[in-house]
Amino acid sequence: MDDGEIPPAEMCSLREVLDLVGDKWAIRVLVHLGDEPRRFSELERALEGVSRRMLSLTLRGLERNGLVTRTVYPEVPPRVEYTMTPHAGELDAPLHALSAWAAKHRTQVAAAREAYDLANA
Amino acid sequence: MDDGEIPPAEMCSLREVLDLVGDKWAIRVLVHLGDEPRRFSELERALEGVSRRMLSLTLRGLERNGLVTRTVYPEVPPRVEYTMTPHAGELDAPLHALSAWAAKHRTQVAAAREAYDLANA
DNA sequence: CAGGATCCTACTAGATACTG
DNA sequence: CAGTATCTAGTAGGATCCTG
Numbered sequence: 236m237d238d239g240e241i242p243p244a245e246m247c248s249l250r251e252v253l254d255l256v257g258d259k260w261a262i263r264v265l266v267h268l269g270d271e272p273r274r275f276s277e278l279e280r281a282l283e284g285v286s287r288r289m290l291s292l293t294l295r296g297l298e299r300n301g302l303v304t305r306t307v308y309p310e311v312p313p314r315v316e317y318t319m320t321p322h323a324g325e326l327d328a329p330l331h332a333l334s335a336w337a338a339k340h341r342t343q344v345a346a347a348r349e350a351y352d353l354a355n356a
Numbered sequence: 357m358d359d360g361e362i363p364p365a366e367m368c369s370l371r372e373v374l375d376l377v378g379d380k381w382a383i384r385v386l387v388h389l390g391d392e393p394r395r396f397s398e399l400e401r402a403l404e405g406v407s408r409r410m411l412s413l414t415l416r417g418l419e420r421n422g423l424v425t426r427t428v429y430p431e432v433p434p435r436v437e438y439t440m441t442p443h444a445g446e447l448d449a450p451l452h453a454l455s456a457w458a459a460k461h462r463t464q465v466a467a468a469r470e471a472y473d474l475a476n477a
Numbered sequence: 478c479a480g481g482a483t484c485c486t487a488c489t490a491g492a493t494a495c496t497g
Numbered sequence: 498c499a500g501t502a503t504c505t506a507g508t509a510g511g512a513t514c515c516t517g
Contacts, residue, residue: 245452246383246455248454248458249383252454252457252458253374262374266366266370274499286490287499288492288501289489291500292490299472299473300465301464301472302465310498311498312498312499313500314499315498328453329454330370332449332453333370333373333454334373336446336450337372340443344372344376344443348422351420379509396480407510409510410509410511413509428479433478433479434478435479436479436480
């Protein structure tokens with residue numbers, strides 16, 4: 236038995252990451268944060284389709300898990316800036332690897348889907 | 357502006373992968389499949405907590421997207437075996453990278469969460 | 478053995494309105 | 498500006514029963 240596969244011990248790690256950034260908006264938020272601080276309304280405009288509520292919840296989750304820093308400036312009108320933490324920055328490489336996989340296999344996946352749907356019409 | 361971050365073009369790739377394996381059971385199924393063919397009941401026992409329904413739906417989804425092959429042996433009682441496709445096999449490395457990140461940052465994430473919860477008690 | 482069909486519930490997320 | 502609160506529709510998922 237060759238053992239190139241993922242041992243059960245890593246499973247929980249995998250689930251942990253997905254619980255952190257697997258939902259609909261978390262990754263988009265992180266990607267759009269990049270290394271520049273962004274304001275709430277900037278993100279709201281950039282992430283087309285996100286509701287205020289979901290953006291708020293997503294940011295709170297990311298902040299809670301230490302992936303995003305929230306800074307409030309005591310001005311009028313209020314200004315709040317969100318920044319990626321170094322932890323989140325290190326997620327960049329793994330995410331690249333994932334998206335590379337997707338790019339490479341996109342057509343095959345699409346073809347498989349079409350074939351499947353055709354067969355089960 | 358240095359540009360180590362993920363360009364928007366990769367965003368959709370990322371979402372695609374997550375749509376493929378981001379749900380509760382897909383990755384666990386893939387991991388447990390490894391390179392050995394597995395039967396439905398094997399998976400059902402191995403993935404503690406999965407319902408028949410969800411295992412069935414998950415497998416169908418993976419099959420539809422070309423990540424899993426389903427083979428029916430015309431025997432009595434019936435035997436069905438599931439196998440990872442090569443495409444899915446190549447997902448291994450990216451997933452490793454992700455779980456490595458989780459392993460490395462687990463304690464910090466946990467600490468961040470505790471701190472956050474404490475602050476917002 | 479390997480599921481499909483059905484029912485029912487609990488959480489998710491959108492829309493809208495209001496506040497510091 | 499940067500959110501929170503409330504209400505509601507849609508969906509994911511568990512339990513149960515049935516079939517080739």
